[in-house]
Amino acid sequence: MTIGDAPVRVALLGCGVVGSQVARILVEQADDLRERVGRPLELVGIGVRRDIPRPGIDPALLTTDVASLVRREDVDIVVEMVGGIEPTLTYLLDAIAAGKSVVTANKALLAQHGDAVFDAARDSDVDVYYEAAVAGAIPIIRPLRESLVGDAITSVLGIVNGTTNYILDQMHTRKSTFADALAEAQSLGYAEADPTADVEGYDAAAKAAILASLAFHTRVHLDDVDREGITEIDVQDIAAAERLGCVVKLLARCTVSADGTVAVGVHPTMVPLEHPLAGIRGAYNAVFVESVNAGRLMFMGPGAGGSPTASAVLGDIVTAARNRVRGVAGPGESAYSTPGITPPGAVRSRYYLSVTVRDEPGVLARVAEAMARQQVSIAAVRQEQGDEGGRAHLGITTHEATHDAVRAVVTHLMSTDDVHGGVRVLRVEGA
Numbered sequence: 082m083t084i085g086d087a088p089v090r091v092a093l094l095g096c097g098v099v100g101s102q103v104a105r106i107l108v109e110q111a112d113d114l115r116e117r118v119g120r121p122l123e124l125v126g127i128g129v130r131r132d133i134p135r136p137g138i139d140p141a142l143l144t145t146d147v148a149s150l151v152r153r154e155d156v157d158i159v160v161e162m163v164g165g166i167e168p169t170l171t172y173l174l175d176a177i178a179a180g181k182s183v184v185t186a187n188k189a190l191l192a193q194h195g196d197a198v199f200d201a202a203r204d205s206d207v208d209v210y211y212e213a214a215v216a217g218a219i220p221i222i223r224p225l226r227e228s229l230v231g232d233a234i235t236s237v238l239g240i241v242n243g244t245t246n247y248i249l250d251q252m253h254t255r256k257s258t259f260a261d262a263l264a265e266a267q268s269l270g271y272a273e274a275d276p277t278a279d280v281e282g283y284d285a286a287a288k289a290a291i292l293a294s295l296a297f298h299t300r301v302h303l304d305d306v307d308r309e310g311i312t313e314i315d316v317q318d319i320a321a322a323e324r325l326g327c328v329v330k331l332l333a334r335c336t337v338s339a340d341g342t343v344a345v346g347v348h349p350t351m352v353p354l355e356h357p358l359a360g361i362r363g364a365y366n367a368v369f370v371e372s373v374n375a376g377r378l379m380f381m382g383p384g385a386g387g388s389p390t391a392s393a394v395l396g397d398i399v400t401a402a403r404n405r406v407r408g409v410a411g412p413g414e415s416a417y418s419t420p421g422i423t424p425p426g427a428v429r430s431r432y433y434l435s436v437t438v439r440d441e442p443g444v445l446a447r448v449a450e451a452m453a454r455q456q457v458s459i460a461a462v463r464q465e466q467g468d469e470g471g472r473a474h475l476g477i478t479t480h481e482a483t484h485d486a487v488r489a490v491v492t493h494l495m496s497t498d499d500v501h502g503g504v505r506v507l508r509v510e511g512a
């Protein structure tokens with residue numbers, strides 16, 4: 082608790098893309114922030130890995146002794162903008178044990194070690210806020226944790242990774258290569274330090290785990306998320322989506338299955354142009370929430386980048402500071418439910434299958450029969466063109482089927498002489 086008129090003292094860890102913007106706003110908007118908190122918000126230290134000059138930053142604030150900074154008596158709130166698991170987790174737990182409130186944007190850490198962090202915060206009666214951890218600037222954590230906590234959420238569907246949305250958007254609209262679009266996303270500050278986390282879907286999976294935990298009042302971990310990245314998306318997939326009136330998006334999907342278990346997945350998905358998520362461009366994110374009483378809600382805005390992300394971080398700092406001034410901790414997570422996780426193979430979706438077959442009588446019937454045997458119902462078949470080698474290309478869309486059933490179809494097709502090469506499979510979102 083902060084005493085008298087004393088400032089609320091903030092220690093910042095990490096001064097990269099996001100941390101440097103947090104430091105800038107704390108200084109540039111100090112007067113307004115003081116009014117909003119009721120006390121000055123004072124930046125008392127910045128923990129960095131390398132003690133080098135940083136433009137606009139008072140060198141006296143910098144320290145490489147981060148372990149000591151998080152425990153210092155003159156610190157009330159620790160703002161973690163480092164990323165990664167260790168030593169970050171140790172810093173956060175040490176800060177909490179020392180009675181500091183914590184603000185973090187670290188979805189990877191929360192999706193793997195959230196239990197330890199939240200339990201420690203509850204035991205120490207301090208705040209953990211993490212609005213920036215999911216969908217950057219978009220308010221989505223607080224709406225789920227507070228505004229919608231009296232409702233019953235049935236599904237959360239979202240574009241929650243700015244880097245991959247930027248890449249896919251550039252592949253569709255500018256016909257950029259994957260590599261060029263990724264390099265641009267990195268130079269714009271959207272990508273993680275290791276962009277594998279973005280393009281292989283780990284970042285979106287961590288965010289999906291956090292969203293599902295909040296939406297369904299449970300604890301979903303990174304390992305519970307069925308994950309597929311976008312590294313295999315090529316110009317053929319982009320062209321196929323366009324022929325179907327769709328765009329490819331990396332979608333995070335959190336739903337409740339018929340048996341009450343929770344299904345959480347991240348997959349490149351064909352999204353019809355008329356769907357609200359199809360129009361989300363560049364590094365923007367959007368989260369589509371459906372609940373029993375409110376109905377359908379959509380949250381949209383910048384999902385990555387230093388300044389937008391810092392906006393969400395500052396919101397958390399002000400909230401944590403106000404709580405400290407009042408000597409209270411804000412609402413924690415309500416994770417009372419244990420529904421279990423739906424096995425990935427049992428999750429239902431619509432699919433697109435791209436198959437190259439022998440261009441001969443009876444082949445299409447045998448493909449259809451293989452699908453019928455697995456209860457995979459065909460919605461449409463499009464024969465794209467024959468080629469000189471006597472082959473035809475089929476683009477098949479299905480009605481809803483389980484992933485196990487579609488996988489069995491693919492395994493069978495590839496064992497026959499009718500099919501040449503592999504079978505490309507992508508999910509298709511309903512309009």
Ligand SMILES: NC(=O)C1=CN([C@@H]2O[C@H](COP(=O)(O)OP(=O)(O)OC[C@H]3O[C@@H](n4cnc5c(N)ncnc54)[C@H](O)[C@@H]3O)[C@@H](O)[C@H]2O)C=CC1
Pocket residue numbers: 094095096097098099100128129130131147161162163164165168186187188189213214217270271272273274384385386387390
């Ligand atoms: N860049 C973005 O658009 C967004 C980033 N985030 C999250 O924000 C966090 C920070 O991301 P960025 O600023 O983009 O990363 P960054 O790589 O630009 O900055 C991280 C900084 O932490 C420093 N650092 C590394 N290890 C350290 C240590 N042990 N002690 C002190 N400093 C250390 C690095 O030198 C670097 O300056 C990550 O958790 C990331 O996932 C969340 C939303 C959006």
Ligand SMILES: N[C@@H](CC=O)C(=O)O
Pocket residue numbers: 214216217241242243244245271272273279284384385386
């Ligand atoms: N690398 C992330 C940054 C925000 O979380 C992204 O691209 O969305």
Ligand code: NA
Pocket residue numbers: 212213214215216217218219220221222393
């Ligand atoms: Na957010």
